[in-house]
Amino acid sequence: MPDQVVTRFAPSPTGFLHIGGARTALFNWLYARGRGGKFLLRIEDTDRARSTPEATAAILQGMAWLGLDHDGEVISQFERAPRHAEVALELLAQGKAYKCFSTQDEIQAFREAAQAEKRSTLFRSPWRDVDPATHPDRPYVIRIKAPESGETVIRDRVQGDVTIRNDQLDDMVLLRSDGTPVYMLAVVVDDHDMGVTHVIRGDDHLNNAARQMMIYQAMGWDVPVWAHIPLIHGPDGKKLSKRHGALGAQEYQAMGYPAAGMRNYLARLGWSHGDDEFFTDAQAREWFDLDGIGKSPARFDLKKLENLSGQHIAASDDAALQQEIQAYLAAADLPALTDTQSSDLERAMYCLKDRARTFPELLEKASFILATRPIEPDEKAAAALASVSDGILTELTPQLQNASWTRECLEEALNAFAEAHGTKFGKLAAPLRAALAGRAVTPSVFDMMLVLGRDESLARLRDAANAA
Ligand code: GLU
Numbered sequence: 001m002p003d004q005v006v007t008r009f010a011p012s013p014t015g016f017l018h019i020g021g022a023r024t025a026l027f028n029w030l031y032a033r034g035r036g037g038k039f040l041l042r043i044e045d046t047d048r049a050r051s052t053p054e055a056t057a058a059i060l061q062g063m064a065w066l067g068l069d070h071d072g073e074v075i076s077q078f079e080r081a082p083r084h085a086e087v088a089l090e091l092l093a094q095g096k097a098y099k100c101f102s103t104q105d106e107i108q109a110f111r112e113a114a115q116a117e118k119r120s121t122l123f124r125s126p127w128r129d130v131d132p133a134t135h136p137d138r139p140y141v142i143r144i145k146a147p148e149s150g151e152t153v154i155r156d157r158v159q160g161d162v163t164i165r166n167d168q169l170d171d172m173v174l175l176r177s178d179g180t181p182v183y184m185l186a187v188v189v190d191d192h193d194m195g196v197t198h199v200i201r202g203d204d205h206l207n208n209a210a211r212q213m214m215i216y217q218a219m220g221w222d223v224p225v226w227a228h229i230p231l232i233h234g235p236d237g238k239k240l241s242k243r244h245g246a247l248g249a250q251e252y253q254a255m256g257y258p259a260a261g262m263r264n265y266l267a268r269l270g271w272s273h274g275d276d277e278f279f280t281d282a283q284a285r286e287w288f289d290l291d292g293i294g295k296s297p298a299r300f301d302l303k304k305l306e307n308l309s310g311q312h313i314a315a316s317d318d319a320a321l322q323q324e325i326q327a328y329l330a331a332a333d334l335p336a337l338t339d340t341q342s343s344d345l346e347r348a349m350y351c352l353k354d355r356a357r358t359f360p361e362l363l364e365k366a367s368f369i370l371a372t373r374p375i376e377p378d379e380k381a382a383a384a385l386a387s388v389s390d391g392i393l394t395e396l397t398p399q400l401q402n403a404s405w406t407r408e409c410l411e412e413a414l415n416a417f418a419e420a421h422g423t424k425f426g427k428l429a430a431p432l433r434a435a436l437a438g439r440a441v442t443p444s445v446f447d448m449m450l451v452l453g454r455d456e457s458l459a460r461l462r463d464a465a466n467a468a
Helices: 017-034 055-066 076-092 104-116 185-195 204-217 249-254 259-268 281-287 304-313 318-331 341-352 357-367 379-386 391-402 405-418 423-436 445-452 453-468
Strands: 004-008 039-044 095-099 141-144 151-156 160-165 173-176 198-202 225-229
Touching: 004 198, 017 039, 017 055, 017 198, 017 249, 017 259, 017 281, 039 055, 055 151, 055 249, 055 259, 076 095, 076 141, 076 173, 076 185, 076 204, 095 104, 141 204, 151 204, 151 259, 160 204, 198 204, 204 225, 249 259, 249 281, 249 318, 259 281, 259 304, 259 391, 304 453, 318 341, 318 357, 341 445, 379 423, 391 405, 391 423, 391 453, 405 423, 423 445, 445 453
Parallel strands: 004 039, 198 225
Antiparallel strands: 095 141, 141 173, 151 160
């Protein structure tokens, strides 16, 4: 086996990038990236009726959002059909495959007879061993000569050894009568030609592996390491489906989850590293291995995603967050931030990013910096303003006018003011919050004052006092 690890993601372009596909892509990406290997992308577009360029674009977009960069060109499986056919013809030339002239009716009749006689209904072609000189001039398919006895063992890195009796395998068609290759052949030829060393994919493909193995063996090719991962289930333990909510990876971008949080969460869906829940990309690359993949299906858990997402937002670099928020707004079809808003947001980021589980939550907390005067208080803020005696804000403003605009001085000034009014700062906080932000959920009053600056803060307090 060559030293360099080569993995691939091989989606069928029939829809968006779904959560399961995103996780498969991520596992392959982590495995390659953690080992200085290559991660390739092959679009399995042989089903012409169902494959669309829009779906390919959506898959690429989803991968780009998740930062799953691939090496080399995107490979189209359909375009490689001549090469797949060439391999079928090579097997034919070597006597490892044969031309089968049986018609659909004949195959059907074979099956019915087998059923009546209670024999296996696997089709056994009468053309397997006939002398080619006797071949008729009729359409034919090319079938592989499957081993007739013994066993095929799939050495799977997740499922363990999976043994299939060879008498349960039929002589699979490689090339149809119109000369087009079947999917199973295409996958093997592509994986071989692309130099794929490790195939990590959903366990719905485990049955295919036995049939794919026949082609590897007939061609004398190295079999890649296979790791068939259990499919993802919903919180109710049933296979993840539409009724469990959003299935498209990118829908999570539009809901405001950061890509790093999503990667962390997807990595934990079926893979574990001790008790580690939160980890960085660098740690994931270093830790990811096939041994950590579980045998039982992982359950999708939105709470856990939210939790990890919040931790990643808190841990992110401010400028990077600001950029990612812009991308989120575009994905959610919301108005972009102006240049001023962007730089204000970045300035305020330090006091916004803790305890925001998603970008909408962060932006809600950021409304004090994104809004311009006059600030419209929402219902809760209006109630907080109404609860304080009209004079208080009017009285406070000149006192703050003379305070040094530092956290310590502001704290001192506000505490002194509260004390002079026989109350605690906590009682003043709600109306101040309401005056400064027009909202009840905000960063601390001091952070807001520091970010807004003296003039803007005082102007907002005056506005609120005047409106009262
Ligand atoms: N195209 C297949 C799918 O989307 C993947 C095949 C493979 O990984 O071998 O499920």
